[in-house]
Amino acid sequence: MNWDAVYMIVGLPELGWQPCRVLDVSLWGATVVLWGTVPDERYDREFLIRYERPDVARAVLELRVTICACKWGGDASRSTSSS
DSSP: OOEEEEEEETTOGGGOOEEEEEEEEETTEEEEEEOSOOOOGGGSSEEEEEEEOOSSSOOEEEEEEEEEEEEEOTTSOEEEEEO
16 A cells, blocks of 8 residues: 555644555554654554545545554654554
8 A cells, every 4th residue: 555644643733744654454454654753652542644645636534543553663663553
C-alpha cells in the first residue's frame, strides 16, 4: 500500500500534523509507521490519520484510530497496529 499520510495525536493538537506511512489496511486494523515528536504515555494511544489521494479525483480519508500494539524503531520511527 505505502500511502504517505499525516497523523495528529488526540489531546495534543499543538504538535500539529506529523508525517506517517500507511503500510497495510484491513477491516480489522492497519499497520502504520509514524515519524515526528514522541508523546508521553498519556497521549500515545489515540490519533487521527489523514490521507489525501494525489490524483485528479482528489479525495480525503480521515480516520480516528486507537493503537493496539507499538514497536519502536531505532531511527525515531514507530510501527503501529491500530483498529
